[in-house]
Amino acid sequence: MTAPSEDTSLLRHVVLDFMQMDSFAKDPFVVVRGEGVRVTDATGKTYIDGLSGVFVVALGHGNQRVIRAITEQMQRLSFAPPLHGTNDRALELAQLLFQFAPPKYNTVKFLSGGSEATEAAMKLTKQYQQQSGHPRRYKFIAKYGAYHGATAGALSATGGWERKSVFEPLVPGFIHVHPPYCYRCPYDKTYPSCGITCARIVERTIESEDPETVAGVIMEPISISSAGFVVPPREFFAILRAATAKHGINLIFDEIICGFGRLGETFGAVYYGVSPEIIACGKGMSSGYxxxxxxxxADHVQEAFYGATEERKEFHHGHTYGGNPLACAAGVAVLSQIMEENLVANARTLGAYLRGHLEEIAERYPIIGDVRGAGLLQGVEFVKDRANREPFPASVKPGKLVERLAKERGLLARTGNEFLAFAPPLVSTKADIDDICAITDECLAIAQKQLQS
Ligand SMILES: Cc1ncc(COP(=O)(O)O)c(C=O)c1O
Structure with a gap:
């Protein structure tokens, strides 16, 4: 019998994310094993996981401490319904999270995925506004190019048409603004003389919409998706925070990627020095286990949800697997290790090391126009002409070319058509970064020749 990983007719019938399964079946990628920062596919080929799965596997693969924690929990209790109560492991995780997070966040709702988290953040915001005397507030402002998830509300906030136009009309009330993308400023300005126009425009959008109708603004601290890799300037979120606070609008940070040390700080909110009302997080929280x-x-938001039972102020939202004891056991083990081993600081120092490598590489390859990122999320943008930042024609897709070359050489990365980025596990070493950069260098030499011939 054909092995499942080689059975083309089987592979065509397993629907993967945003993927043409006909092409996938002809060139499948089936992962069978992981150890540390490396994974092995069904053909026996090993790859450096330069992307932590997909911004998830912060502690690397095969972490025995996490595996033990889940196994022990499974022996004791595998499921407890959040409709009737909670469980001791969820409470332990809550306690740890409040130590790890900035001081104002002393309330948590557990969920099972990023889309659930962004949906819940927006629903909580709507309910908060209603029971805080602002029943007309239902609109959300988000960014073009952002990705907030695949479910209807999260997709409505998402800014790239590629993943949503087929499902439109979606949830009403979502307004999009152009992203704080300094390398290709949507307003044709230059940082810092721009006066941070991108943030001022969000402020003006709020005012133009009638602030009494705007419930929240949702943004990722740093966004990275197939639609682009955007690292906002430092001032962007301070201006946005002031504007949203002035009008009583909730600021929601979608930290599904940026949270849990990825940017070299506990959360992107800390990296940018602002306090949103809600932080949505996931991915690295359980390291994928x-x-x-x-x-x-934030405390002031949670206050609006306490009251007598008959007032019905409780958050009207829930999922069967929220706070699942196995997931929380993984979360406790992961967060304990992140804190005990100071992996946030490791992300900061190792990120600087990766950034230095990429900057040195960029000097040798004129197809690299920009190097950007924070902590252990670093990448480059490709250009046809570095001097005037002219991009390659849309059909060329240099990022995809380098992704293919890297995969052939045993390196997994995140790419868009015009960027290449790395987000290796927080437990990576300098030697791992050296390996990632050596393969990248080799790929860029080939790509540069191909693209400029
Ligand atoms: C910034 C961001 N928000 C939300 C999501 C949705 O998370 P999930 O795929 O776990 O539903 C993602 C997924 O990649 C993401 O990157």
């Missing part, structure tokens, strides 16, 4: 996500709620 179980589906786990959460929203962290």
């Amino acid at each position: 179980a589906p786990l996500a959460a929203i962290l709620i």
